[in-house]
Amino acid sequence: MGKKKDKNTEEQILDAAKNVFQSKGMDGSRMQEIADKAGINKAMLHYYYRSKHLLFEAVFKNAFSLLAPQLNTILNDDSSLEDKIKNFTTDYTTFMMKHPYLPNFIIQELNRNEDFILKLKENTGFPTLEKFKEKVANEIKQGKITPIDADQLFVNIIALNIFPFLGKPLIKAFTHKDDKSYKVFVEKRKTEVSNFIINAIKNT
Amino acid sequence: MGKKKDKNTEEQILDAAKNVFQSKGMDGSRMQEIADKAGINKAMLHYYYRSKHLLFEAVFKNAFSLLAPQLNTILNDDSSLEDKIKNFTTDYTTFMMKHPYLPNFIIQELNRNEDFILKLKENTGFPTLEKFKEKVANEIKQGKITPIDADQLFVNIIALNIFPFLGKPLIKAFTHKDDKSYKVFVEKRKTEVSNFIINAIKNT
DNA sequence: GTCTATAGCCAGATAGAC
DNA sequence: GTCTATCTGGCTATAGAC
Numbered sequence: 001m002g003k004k005k006d007k008n009t010e011e012q013i014l015d016a017a018k019n020v021f022q023s024k025g026m027d028g029s030r031m032q033e034i035a036d037k038a039g040i041n042k043a044m045l046h047y048y049y050r051s052k053h054l055l056f057e058a059v060f061k062n063a064f065s066l067l068a069p070q071l072n073t074i075l076n077d078d079s080s081l082e083d084k085i086k087n088f089t090t091d092y093t094t095f096m097m098k099h100p101y102l103p104n105f106i107i108q109e110l111n112r113n114e115d116f117i118l119k120l121k122e123n124t125g126f127p128t129l130e131k132f133k134e135k136v137a138n139e140i141k142q143g144k145i146t147p148i149d150a151d152q153l154f155v156n157i158i159a160l161n162i163f164p165f166l167g168k169p170l171i172k173a174f175t176h177k178d179d180k181s182y183k184v185f186v187e188k189r190k191t192e193v194s195n196f197i198i199n200a201i202k203n204t
Numbered sequence: 205m206g207k208k209k210d211k212n213t214e215e216q217i218l219d220a221a222k223n224v225f226q227s228k229g230m231d232g233s234r235m236q237e238i239a240d241k242a243g244i245n246k247a248m249l250h251y252y253y254r255s256k257h258l259l260f261e262a263v264f265k266n267a268f269s270l271l272a273p274q275l276n277t278i279l280n281d282d283s284s285l286e287d288k289i290k291n292f293t294t295d296y297t298t299f300m301m302k303h304p305y306l307p308n309f310i311i312q313e314l315n316r317n318e319d320f321i322l323k324l325k326e327n328t329g330f331p332t333l334e335k336f337k338e339k340v341a342n343e344i345k346q347g348k349i350t351p352i353d354a355d356q357l358f359v360n361i362i363a364l365n366i367f368p369f370l371g372k373p374l375i376k377a378f379t380h381k382d383d384k385s386y387k388v389f390v391e392k393r394k395t396e397v398s399n400f401i402i403n404a405i406k407n408t
Numbered sequence: 409g410t411c412t413a414t415a416g417c418c419a420g421a422t423a424g425a426c
Numbered sequence: 427g428t429c430t431a432t433c434t435g436g437c438t439a440t441a442g443a444c
Contacts, residue, residue, distance in 0.1 A: 009409080027231035028316065031438065041411065046439060104315050110373040111308050112232065117377045129378060146403070151379045151389065152396050156364055158371070163363030166370060169314040173321045174333060175355045185355065192356050199350070200404035213427080235420060245429065250421060415440075422433075 010048050012038045014058060017045075021059045022101040025108060029056075060109060063102055064120055070095055071127045074157060081139050082198055085157065089194040092161050093186060103165045129154060145201040153201065160193045214252050216242045218262060225263045226305040229312060233260075264313060267306055268324055274299055275331045278361060285343050286402055289361065293398040296365050297390065307369045333358060349405040357405065364397045 007015070016038035020029045031052055035042045049055035074088040096103060110117055120126060129150065136150040164171065164186050172182050211219070220241035224233045235256055239246045253259035278292040300307060314321055324330055333354065340354040368375065368390050376386050 024316070025229070025231065027229065030436090032436095042438080043412085043440080044410065047409075050439095052438065104312070107370055107374065108308070108312055111370075112228070114373050117373050121377055127378060148400075149392075149396070152393065152400075154378070155368060155371075155375055155393075156397070156400060159363045159367030160360055162371070163367055164359060166311055166315075167359075167362070167366070169318050169321050170311065171359055173325055174331060174358070188353075189356065189359075192353070193360070196352075196356075196360060196404045199406070199408075200400045202403070202408075204403075204406075204408065234418095236418095246420080247422080247430085248428065251427075254421095256420065409444105411442100411444075413441085413443100416438090418435105418437080420433105420435090423431085424429100425431100426427105426429080 009038075009040065009044065012040070013045060013048055013055070014062065017055050017059045018062065021056055022063065022105040025105070026052075026056050026112070060106075060116065061120070063105060065125070066099070067102060067106060068125060068127050071158075074154075075127055075129060075132045081135055081145065081201075084135075085197050086194045088157065089161055089197075090190045093164075093190050093193075096162075096165050097183075097186065100165055100168075103162050107166060143203055146203050148201055156200075157197060160197065161189075164189060213242075213244065213248065216244070217249060217252055217259070218266065221259050221263045222266065225260055226267065226309040229309070230256075230260050230316070264310075264320065265324070267309060269329070270303070271306060271310060272329060272331050275362075278358075279331055279333060279336045285339055285349065285405075288339075289401050290398045292361065293365055293401075294394045297368075297394045297397075300366075300369050301387075301390065304369055304372075307366050311366075311370060347407055350407050352405055360404075361401060364401065365393075368393060 013034070016034045019037055020034045029052075031042050031045055034055075035045055038044075045052075045055060049058060070092055071088075073091050074084050077084050077087070079087070132154060133150040136145075136148070136153060139145045140147050168182065172178070175185070177185060217238070220238045223241055224238050233256075235246050235249055238259075239249055242248075249256075249259060253262060274296055275292075277295050278288050281288050281291070283291070336358060337354040340349075340352070340357060343349045344351050372386065376382070379389070381389060
């Protein structure tokens, strides 16, 4: 199960579009290539999704809805901050290794069209920092961690976790790694990064 | 001095191309728009740069050569690791606030065309991690910092500094900031980030 | 629902006058 | 060096047969 032939046309199109859009972006993608990958012709793309723009939006929303739940570990889980950081770093990196194009796709298209995010914010299920901020405030009050602005901490956490997937070509070049050793490098970050963050906010 | 009218045509073109390519990328940019911004016509673009591709390459190399020296503070400066981190974080953030499109442009186009970096590596002046690695090894040996892989530390440092410029729309949405408060937020990172990193590698 | 054929447009590139 | 005009190809989108 799970082979392309088992899916209906609409799903085949969305799969193919995901593939092409996520690696080449909106402007760099061609409807012809999507049609070829889906094993149908261009006319069908328009029959199901009316326009390139609408097909792109479907792919984008789909991608974002895949990404957003990953933040739950850090934002809404009830465990201690230290556990949240450990779990998030491991889970998120594992997930991204399976979807390496995703971060760049989202970041890229949001930078190109900032209005996209407004549409996303209207949706229920858009991640919120409320609980995370409370948790940080509590652990600071209890003396468990050093005083830090919760927004800054949040950005640091996602920066350290996402950047290796955004800057892969750059980092590979600087550190002289090939794809194989880069994979090992990222794998190690599952523990490296959480240790790094926990050290940084540890009360001394 | 410095006004567009004082520059020769070739420079005007490069300036205009920089503008358009850096905000819209290779695929999203139009030669017509570049010509308009440069105050000339399309034919001139081809007269000076032969093709869109070559014009783009000129802009890209130019952008990268602007970015690379910024890494010298962290890679080749002779001061202590702590000072390097402090200075780099401040300098880099200051520089990027003046060129906010740069990081996304570089990252984006490198992801779309990984061969670009091979061409860049051939150039003299491509940043090298040698001295930084020695410095890290020394300070570990002297017990000044906790043991850490130099590559991982390097990635952490640039991740924390670059990500706010890559993920601006996303972060703005999560933290409910407008452009003005986002600028304040990034300004604060000049000290926040270096403290964070120094805490993380402090020997305890 | 699925196809072929084509309309209609737009972009990069070039020819050729000045 | 700089311009106008135009070629040429490729792309999104649609018409219309089956």
